[in-house]
Amino acid sequence: MTDPHDTEITVLARANGLTIPAEFHAGVRSNLELLRSYGALIEGLDLPDRLEPAFRYEP
Amino acid sequence: MSGLQQRTLGLAASVRKGEISARDLTVKTLADIEARDKDYNCVTRLLMHRALEAAERVDRLVLQGQDPGPLAGVPFGIKDLFDVRGEITTAGSKVLANDLPATQDATLVAHMIAAGAIPIALTNMDEFAYGFATINAHYGNTRNPHVPERLAGGSSGGSAAGVAARMFSLGLGSDTNGSIRVPASLCGIWGLRATQGRLSVEGSYPFVPSLDTVGPFADSAGGLKACFEALCARSLADVDVGSLRIARLGGWFGENMSAPMQTAIDRLSMALGATDVVELPEVARARAAAFVISASEGAGQHLKRLRAQAADYDPAVRDRLLAGALLPSTLIFQAHRLRNWFRDRMHEAFAKTDILLAPALVGEAPRFDQPEIEIGGKMVSARANLGLYTQPLTLAGFPVLTAPMKVPGLPLGAQLIARPGREDQLFALAEKLEAAGLAEARLI
Numbered sequence: 456m457t458d459p460h461d462t463e464i465t466v467l468a469r470a471n472g473l474t475i476p477a478e479f480h481a482g483v484r485s486n487l488e489l490l491r492s493y494g495a496l497i498e499g500l501d502l503p504d505r506l507e508p509a510f511r512y513e514p
Numbered sequence: 515m516s517g518l519q520q521r522t523l524g525l526a527a528s529v530r531k532g533e534i535s536a537r538d539l540t541v542k543t544l545a546d547i548e549a550r551d552k553d554y555n556c557v558t559r560l561l562m563h564r565a566l567e568a569a570e571r572v573d574r575l576v577l578q579g580q581d582p583g584p585l586a587g588v589p590f591g592i593k594d595l596f597d598v599r600g601e602i603t604t605a606g607s608k609v610l611a612n613d614l615p616a617t618q619d620a621t622l623v624a625h626m627i628a629a630g631a632i633p634i635a636l637t638n639m640d641e642f643a644y645g646f647a648t649i650n651a652h653y654g655n656t657r658n659p660h661v662p663e664r665l666a667g668g669s670s671g672g673s674a675a676g677v678a679a680r681m682f683s684l685g686l687g688s689d690t691n692g693s694i695r696v697p698a699s700l701c702g703i704w705g706l707r708a709t710q711g712r713l714s715v716e717g718s719y720p721f722v723p724s725l726d727t728v729g730p731f732a733d734s735a736g737g738l739k740a741c742f743e744a745l746c747a748r749s750l751a752d753v754d755v756g757s758l759r760i761a762r763l764g765g766w767f768g769e770n771m772s773a774p775m776q777t778a779i780d781r782l783s784m785a786l787g788a789t790d791v792v793e794l795p796e797v798a799r800a801r802a803a804a805f806v807i808s809a810s811e812g813a814g815q816h817l818k819r820l821r822a823q824a825a826d827y828d829p830a831v832r833d834r835l836l837a838g839a840l841l842p843s844t845l846i847f848q849a850h851r852l853r854n855w856f857r858d859r860m861h862e863a864f865a866k867t868d869i870l871l872a873p874a875l876v877g878e879a880p881r882f883d884q885p886e887i888e889i890g891g892k893m894v895s896a897r898a899n900l901g902l903y904t905q906p907l908t909l910a911g912f913p914v915l916t917a918p919m920k921v922p923g924l925p926l927g928a929q930l931i932a933r934p935g936r937e938d939q940l941f942a943l944a945e946k947l948e949a950a951g952l953a954e955a956r957l958i
Contacts, residue, residue: 467840472821475836479824482833483840489898490809490837493802494845497852500799508850512724514710514857514911514934 460484516546517680517957522588522737525683526630529587532576536569536587540632543589547635547681554657554666556676557635558594559601565589568632575630583630584740590684591676594636595643596620596728597717605719606639606669608652609819609826620717622686622728622745629744634682637672641828643688643721644812644835645669646696646900651828655882658700659958660925664879667697667900670731674701677731680957684741685731688715690722691804692904694729698916699874699927702956704738704944705731709934710911713745722811724850725804725908733955735944738915742937753942760943761790761867763931766797767903770889772877778919778926779873785952788871792863800856800906803849809838810846853909860910861933868939870931873903874916878924907931915940917953925956 461480464487468475475483520528528534544560551557575582592598595605597616604610619627627633638656640648648656648671656671658664659679666675670687674697677685687694689707698705706729713728720726730745732738743749762768762783768791771779783789794800813820813835816827820839824832863870880887880896887896907914912934916927932939947953 464840468836471817471839473817473824473836473839474821475824479833479836482829483836486809486833486837487840490806490841493805494841496799496802497806497845497848500796500852500855502848502851502855506851506854508847509724509853509857510850512710512853512857512911 516550518543518683521734522585522683522732522740523734526584526586526588529572530576530582534587536572536632537566539587540565540569540589540634543634543682550679551681553662554659554675554679555654556591556637556656556672556679556681558638558653558672559636561598561633561635564598564633568627572630583628585626585744586630587632588630588684589632589634589682590626590686591635591637591673591682592623592633593639593670593673593687595639595688595719596623596686598623598633598636601636603719605643606641606650606653607827609823618717621714623717625745625747626686631684631744635676637676637685639672640669641831642812643669643690643693644831645897646692647897648672648697649897658879660702660956661879664881665700667700667879669693671697674698674703674705674731677701677703677733678957683733683737686728687731688718688721688726688728690725690727691808691908692901694731695874695904695914695916695927695929696900698731698918700879700925702918702925703731703733704735704918704955705729705916706738706742706937707914708742708937709913712935720815722808724807724811733957735941735948738944739941742941750938750941753938755942755946758868758939758943759866760786760788760869760871761792762788763794763870763872764791765793766906767872770876770902771873774921774923775873775875775877775926778921779928782919782928782952783871785950786871790867792867792870794863795859796856797906799852800909803852804905804909806841806845806849809834810841813838857910860912864933868932869943872929872931874927874929875900876902878926903929913937913940915944917944917947918955920952920954
């Protein structure tokens, strides 16, 4: 049976034109889980709707 | 005794006075690197021809009674992501190995040569600057000159370790999430992440364009300042160091330190009268935003090649980049909004202070065979968490100088943080620390 995590990586990769070989999946998955934990932190902070992104950034 | 025997300013003074020939010094330095670098792997290529060409120019100017520049004859290492005329810029990777050689020097390299410095070697790095360790599957690992079984730190580890090993006096590196501050701290030398946008990145291979900065390493506080002045091609005004208000960063930056780092930071704070503690809010989220922006932009930078030749990358870097390519774009948008929010909190932190003090890392250099360290009571990846204290500050783009604290045991660095554009205050404090014997580059 196909691991649902492998299926998810395959589908997400395809959306960006990537084919990720099965032997890379374990490393990619652990990095993706780490990034998702950081993503949850970012999205956990309520920011005002009118706050602009920092695309034109000056410190 | 091998290695350079004078520090930057003393060396430049001797060459400027004609007491030492820049050519003789360069020949000796090249031979010294060839003989000793096998123990550390700081250098990926010697720049024999360019070094001798620059040295002969310096000697000629001295002979003619003309000014050879403030860094006359001083050898410097160049992280292999800066263009050097006639050389292929590999950025620590094999996938660029078939690129054409650079047709001109990166702006910072050109500025160093114009100031009389000698481009002596290209230096090792994590592939595409994506790492804190200078562990590189293609070019090998750079070892810490103080304890070769430990990491030099990264990603600019070759430049930092080469300064610590007296192979060159100054080094050029880049710092996106801590790639100058981490190796400077672990190797016991001075390093500067300049204000975002202050030093030109032209001619350097990008990692995360939103966060990338470039900057110097040095064997002394005076050398670091002179190098920075050469890099931005202007002199800094003097600063009344006695008037600087210094506070310590608490909260996130006061937790998880090793006992030696805690002692060193306490001692430095006390010596500087930094009794006020400032807490930045939401530091974990700021670090998370830097992580996510790095992974996403890094992936975007390499997407076409990842589609065609992912197997040619360093496996550790490849997996980080591929994971970054799978993130939703909405998250990147949120991270950039958080960045603006955090910048405002950083400015507020400077309301009553000029300099903030924080540890550069949780402790001393990890061993190569020690993959985990304890953070918050959990065992986590040592390599991924070397940037625990550097990465959140990255997000705001403020200037940060790493000072090598004078400590027993292995090297430990402190971060000195100033308002944007106030590197002059950082250098004034650095020179004071050095003069007072509180900080000093440790060279082997």
